[in-house]
Amino acid sequence: MNLLKISGSPHVHSDESTKKIMWLVNLALVPMLLTGIAYFGLNALLISIVSVACCCLFQWLIEKFIMKVPTTVCDGSAIVTGLLLAFNVPATAEMIWMVAIGALVAIGVGKMTFGGLGKNPFNPALVGRVFMLISFPVQMTTWPTVGKWFPMSFDTVSGATPLGLIKEGVKNGQSLSEVLAAPDMPSLCDIFLGHMGGSLGEVSAIAILIGAIYLLCRKVISWHIPVAFIGTAFIFSGILWLADPTQFIDPLTTILTGGIMLGACFMATDMVTSPMAKSGQLVFGVGCGLLTIIIRNWGAYPEGVSFAILLMNSVTPLINRWCKPTRFAC
Amino acid sequence: MKTFKMGGVHPEENKISTNAVIEQMPLPKQVAVLMNQHLGAPATPIVAKGDKVKVGQLIAEAQAFMCANIHSPVSGTVNKIDVCKDMVGLPKTAIYIDVEGDEWMETIDRTPDIKRECTLEPKEIVAKLKEMGIVGLGGATFPAHIKYSVPEGKKAEYLIINAAECEPYLTSDHRVMMEHPEEICIGVSLLRKALGVPNAYIGIESNKPEPIRVMTEAAKKFEGIIVEPLIVKYPQGAEKQLINAITGRKVPSGKLPIDVGCVVSNIGTTFAVYEAIQKNKPLIENILTVTGKKLPSQHNYQCRIGITYNDIIKHALGSLPETTGKVISGGTMMGKAVSNLDAPTTKGASSVLVMDEEESRRRPETNCIRCGKCINACPMGLEPYLFSALVKNNRIEEAQAHNILDCIECGCCFFSCPANKPLTDEIRLGKNKVRAMMAAKK
């Protein structure tokens, strides 16, 4: 007979675990991976594989030889980072090796320097992505155009994202309506399906929505951050659009192009780097939305989601301090 | 259907002993009656070694304000008054009584007839509760006569009967409702009379459809008893949450239910009240569930207080299964792990829950991923993750400032934590430290 165990109550535990959460997120990322492969072909697949493999490898190496702790690769969080990093780069052949450097920065600098999962103040995948954007500005903004389905060659024709087209066009003195009427500008339907230039995983709004709804149903994420983020971006860009339709694009195109959908549903909702209380999550989402639109319209870069989320990550501790959950009977 | 508004979890219900009819536990050879079976000061023994006692005879008297009388659960001879280790191994004072026959006090009405009429005045009812040593059987063992003496200037508006039985596994309340619905209703009427409130609400979770039906049927014959089905959610049976669920009122931090005009009583207590007032039977027996997923049989027993856990296990199961990992007195969420099976049961005991090795194992702790599940689960709107960090770093004053003392230790935070952090343990430690700090400041 065993010795009787003693502990404080409670004596049961739900089946929640970090591992389960991370694998559910991985599962939710699969639709985006599939659409990425469908639009960008082998490049997309190879980039994803290299990114995930490198993230896992670097985490294992760091835990084994530097931190000297038991490895936590199996909890799936490195795979989440790897997939999100891959989804945030253009699916060009060069990226296959560049993404490995991004993975090293994401895992090494973004996550393990702070002590591993749960201790990092910034979203590791975004740290890796922004590092790559600053280090390889040309390669990171050279987008393959989407031609036929399942392109199998590694050679891609480079084009621009809708946001890039607009920014470039407006800078060159064209009016917005001219840019929008240009032949390489995708239609709204194409944008929704993801048939446009852009990063590997961010193009298809529908795939992102499928993944996000799945996570919402499994209660891995709550609606607060995505809704606040996308809603703010929609309203803010809508106000700008109403004020001057020749200068600013319409709100629907705003939220469907670029990384807003992916960022709002999968990057901003990263548990580790977002606020804990519901009210704080709303503040966080609103902040991300405002910053994104501000950077897009008045910043040097055509896209601002990564910077917006990283900036909001840095104020998360403050949000946690000020946005407390409602106390019982208060 | 109603429920409380904030937080809560839904653990696996595991009500596997609902169909086990209450059996009578045979008398043991010896009982040890602990002197502090209730919240507050221990009772003072009024018998000495060698004294003959009868069932229901007063053997220890409440001398402090927060205290309850204790009666002999058996007839026989007082063997000794000595130190006795309680179920977690801590030494307490107990009266040991060698059992001889089963001779009851003559005043106790042992007939099975239901006695409906009561001519006692409210004050007299409360006095009789005190005399009979009634305490709350919901877990806190709060002396009943204090609860039903509404302080000057306050007025009770609601009497709420807690039959939520939100803890997994426990079925003693379920069985009492099934077997003694009318007695319970009489008990509720008596308490209503004692408090002078118009209505009493019996809150039953909807996973007990049979008791809801039986109690609704029985309550029809009585005035002002309303059965209120509740959505299944833990901790529905916690006082503040139950008040919130039924009345929508919220008991503020540091206040008592009476401050919002509510008095909450456990359903088991109302049965004890009926027996005490109408049958003159002191609190000498309670109903215990003996259950466990891997046990060959499930039971509900009526046991004399002071019988040891080993006696109960021996009678119910022969011996503990080889794979036993933990024995719990109470439910899985708030019960206590028993380390000393030779310890006697007390008035507040509600179950002997035998957990399998695998079921009882705690999974290893990992890093907090700041998911906020503990915040969402907390029925008091607190931040368990923050307390964990503050207590670990000994920042006790900050923990107090974040209202750590509001925690009701329901265990929802630990239950829902994906990192398996022992949050409830840490908060309990923090509360102890805060109390020590406050005591030191005084």
Added chain:
Amino acid sequence: MILTAVLVLGAIGVIFAIVLYFVAQKFKVLEDPLIDEVAEVLPGANCGGCGKAGCRAMAEAFVKQGNMDGLKCPAGGEEVAKKVAALLGCTPEVSDPMVAVVRCNGSCANAVAKNNYDGLKDCAFANSVYAGESGCVFGCLGLGNCANACQFGALSIDPETGLPVVDEEKCTACGACVKACPRGIIELRKKGVKNRRVYVACRNKEKGAAARKACSAACIGCGKCEKTCPFGAIKVENNLAYIDFNLCRLCRKCVAECPTGAIHAVNFPPLPPKKETPAENAPAPAPAPAPTATPTPAAAPAV
């Protein structure tokens, strides 16, 4: 162009320098330089053993008082006391060096576990939840609050016995472990001549039979030691013997007399082999005939 830049920057620099100078003058804190000097000689571990918030606070207290009456740095010992006295210009308070002593011998072998603790690894919490794995309400819980409290790395939990071990070389007798232990097992005792000490390694106040039930090395309060002691250093109260280290003359008569081996003598050369038989076959509770005379604590199981 360059000249303007240099001039502008230079002017800004000068203006800030002037502002800073006046601010520094206005908000100058007059502090006795002696505080810095005293703080310098203090150990700087901020252990809190003196009761002050840290070494700096202690230095302030020293300088404010001007002498060392009632103030003592337990971690620094005699050496630091002399230095501080020299700085303050007073005579140092001389006291015997002390060391932390673990008064429990409830090792895994002596106090066999009857339960398996599976909760938060914190002695204070475990103490509020249950009696202890062996059932001894007074014994060491072995979860290491004392080791965590020690700023000097002098305490560690021996994985074999499950008890804390004090490294006498590192222990500064600051008393942090004494405060950390929820059961009051650790006591500061006189270090003793040649580090030799005799003490009762038990805190169990239960009656003999109950104490014995939980732990084979428990003090059962039999009183033999009290009768044996020629110096009246031992008192038995509440079924528990206590040796007053100020009266004890280290004769070790009590050690030989104790039926359970609860009295430990450490750092002594081995006794002449007369009472060898009862102690030798029990591996852990054989504290008295320490096999070596080394000053390391390896000879005794619980120090």
